[in-house]
Amino acid sequence: MHTQQLSRVQFVMLSIWLFLGTGFLTLPFAIGQFTVRDAWIVPFLFIPQGVIVAGVITWFRQTFPGQSLVEGCHTAFGPWWGRIPSLWFLIMTLVVECFVLREVGLFLTTTVLPSTPEYVVNAMFLIPVAYAVYQGVEAVGRLGETITPIGMGITLVISVLSMQYADPSHYHPVLADGWTPILRGSIVVWMYAWLLLFVLQLGEAVPQRLGKDLVIMVLIITSVGLVAEPTICMVLGPSAAYSLYPILEVVRTIRIADFLERLDTFYVMGVVVGIFLQCSFIHYALVTGISQWTGLGHYRPAVWSGAVLAWAGSIFFIRNESMFLEYVMYVGWGYLTFTGIAVPLLAVVVHRWRQRRKV
Structure with a gap:
């Protein structure tokens, strides 16, 4: 079976959406529940978090060259015992995809489709996701390569345009509540950092040495956070803690006479495309993992059945927004x-120990 390949640029520009896809929606709100004035410090804490995750990924890739996470577990623990940790990884992959799908459904029914049942929105969103995955990771990678520069440019432009309403006094007093709220907010970022673990399921589809690319990803994500969080703080101030989608509220404030307004339409479209890339990546990890776990010759037979499973889970696993x-x-x-540390690191330790025993 021919393995599709991603270039380094495609890999970086696609993988950052594992973090930024729903991160644009969820992270500003979640961080705002702990701190608003000092939220701009949280992106700096992502740097060591991202480096830790990148280290785990790099170590696994060095130990199991060319293998996915599921294949590496089977190599380390054997074809039968290895199915236990790999099954846990697949379950968590399904859960994450269900939550991503539910988030985009909540967002669209809240903002643009209030009269449409959420299960219909989720299904309509997942159909093109499954089709893209069926076409292969290269198709998704090319879309990411095209969309990412546009998305980053629009984010920067929106940030600049919103500066007319910025009030730097919202920053003061700095660290008035200490470091505890900042560290609590960074826990949510830490959770999102582990979503990068799904790159391990790409196996031979990406270059063997990913260390430099992973560092670039961490820096790009940090840069986006350092643009978004200060902008939210300066424009919305304390009211950011009461907004479900703070970035959307910032975009809605932008108006230049009667010439430029209602940019939230473009923001909604951009968010949907970003989550599309994120969900496609996760769905690809899920169906390739299922095919390797069950011994299928190709992942395509699992694409549509996996999509139905994710759609059902998005409705029944998560009862409501709360x-x-x-x-x-x-x-x-x-x-x-636990998944990011226990599964890959345990596989690495066991495999290296078994290799030394053979010597």
Whole structure:
């Protein structure tokens, strides 16, 4: 079976959406529940968090060259025992995809489709996702390569245009509440950092040495955070803590006479495309993992059945918006941290120990 390949540029520009896809929606709100004035400090804390995740990914790739996370588990623990940790990874992948799908459904029904049932919105969103994954990771990578520069440019322009309403006094007093709220806000960012773990499922589709590319990803994501969080703080001030979508509120404030207004339409379209890339990446990780776990010759037979499973899970796993936000802010980081540390690192340690015993 021919393995599709991503270039380094495609890999970086696609992978950052694992973080930024729903991150544009969820992170400003979640961080704002802990701190608003000092939220601009949180992106700096992502740098060591991202480096830790990048280190785990790099170590795994060095130990299992050319193998995905599921294949690496089977190599380390054997074809039968290895199915236990790889099954846990697949379950968490499905859960994450369900939450991503539910988030885009909540966003669209709140902003542009209030009269449409959420299960219909989720289904309509997931159909093109499944089709893109069916076409292969190269198709998704080319879309990411095209969309990412445009998205970054629009983000910068929106930030500049919103500066007419900025009030730097919202920053003061700095660190008035100490470091505890900042560290609590960074826990949500830590959870999102572990979403980068899904790049391990690409296997041979990406270059073997990813260290430099992963560092570039961390710096890009940090830069976006350093643009978004200060802008939210200066424009919205304390009211950011009461907005479900703070960036959307910032965009809605932009108006230049009668010439330029209602840019939130473009923001909604951009967010949907970003989440499309994120969901496509996660769905690709899910169906390739299922095919490797079950011994299928190709991942395509699992694409549409996996999509139906994710659609059903997005409706039945998450009962309402409160449950979604509770998971994101207080629960999800524990599950993803355990998955990100226990599964790949345990596979690496066991495999290296077995290799030394053979010597």
